Amino acid sequence: MQTIITLEELRAARALLPGPAGFVPTMGYLHAGHISLVERxxxxxxxxxxxxxxxxxxFGPNEDLAKYPRxxxxxxxxxxxxxxxxxxxxxxxxxxxxxxxxxxxxEGLTAPLEGAQRxxxxxxxxxxxxxxxxxVAPQKAYFGQKxxxxxxxxxxxxxxxxxxxxxxxxxxxxxxxxxxMSSRNTYLNPQERKAATVLxxxxxxxxxxxxxxxxxxxxxxxxxxxxxxxxxxARLQYVSCADYDTLEExxxxxxxxLLSMAVFVGKTRLIDNFVIG
Ligand code: AMP
Numbered sequence: 001m002q003t004i005i006t007l008e009e010l011r012a013a014r015a016l017l018p019g020p021a022g023f024v025p026t027m028g029y030l031h032a033g034h035i036s037l038v039e040r041x042x043x044x045x046x047x048x049x050x051x052x053x054x055x056x057x058x059f060g061p062n063e064d065l066a067k068y069p070r071x072x073x074x075x076x077x078x079x080x081x082x083x084x085x086x087x088x089x090x091x092x093x094x095x096x097x098x099x100x101x102x103x104x105x106x107e108g109l110t111a112p113l114e115g116a117q118r119x120x121x122x123x124x125x126x127x128x129x130x131x132x133x134x135x136v137a138p139q140k141a142y143f144g145q146k147x148x149x150x151x152x153x154x155x156x157x158x159x160x161x162x163x164x165x166x167x168x169x170x171x172x173x174x175x176x177x178x179x180x181m182s183s184r185n186t187y188l189n190p191q192e193r194k195a196a197t198v199l200x201x202x203x204x205x206x207x208x209x210x211x212x213x214x215x216x217x218x219x220x221x222x223x224x225x226x227x228x229x230x231x232x233x234a235r236l237q238y239v240s241c242a243d244y245d246t247l248e249e250x251x252x253x254x255x256x257x258l259l260s261m262a263v264f265v266g267k268t269r270l271i272d273n274f275v276i277g
Pocket of ligand 1: 025026170
């Protein structure tokens with residue numbers, strides 16, 4: 001496995017890889033969720049490229065950029081064990097050299113949910129992913145359903161900007177008690193870690209109600225909100241029951257829909273979602 005920092009070396013090494021090339025972009029501090037993306041890419045592609053870049057442009061001024069967890073040596077050994085051919089670990093200066101002033105923005109899809117709570121977040125995501133796509137030029141790129149809106153926004157950007165890349169969205173990998181794996185789970189103390197299962201419990205309760213015939217989106221949102229509110233260490237930021245494609249809030253669940261939420265557990269902000277219908 002080759003580890004590369006500069007764009008020039010990345011392009012040179014990439015040119016030597018056999019196609020199709022699969023690409024897994026990450027912010028590092030890897031867990032089994034990330035590795036599931038690498039394994040899927042390994043199974044489907046002749047070569048696999050991963051990136052590790054904690055992208056300053058997608059963090060708000062009061063978010064956790066400075067304390068975002070990092071462990072490059074461990075990440076590299078996990079990627080090597082999973083069969084990655086090339087890892088790109090650009091620095092912020094490589095990605096955003098002096099004078100940088102070009103941004104990629106997806107409009108409507110970024111307005112609700114995470115976009116409403118984190119102004120500028122998706123502009124940072126789409127800009128860096130467009131740059132990564134241009135540099136790595138993969139045939140396929142792998143994203144997690146854990147970040148459902150991000151996957152939808154990337155799919156939209158890929159179509160709108162004509163990137164010749166297939167976007168593959170992989171299922172959310174969970175801990176045994178249902179908590180979605182996340183690099184941010186490391187912020188949780190033992191009590192908070194237990195309380196953090198509340199997201200999975202709330203989503204499960206709403207899904208069960210839907211399976212029993214409940215179609216009123218307000219009722220599903222209320223079931224989720226009440227489950228979260230009953231957990232003393234949790235503070236609800238939003239719950240949503242939205243159309244899977246447009247991410248617009250629903251009145252009635254008729255087809256494929258996204259149940260999603262953002263919840264503070266202590267000071268840690270967690271997101272999770274289920275697809276229903
Ligand atoms: P991140 O390092 O958090 O930017 O995540 C990199 C990629 O891994 C994104 O496409 C995420 O959606 C995906 N990912 C993160 N957590 C999980 C998980 N628990 N299961 C599946 N994919 C995940």
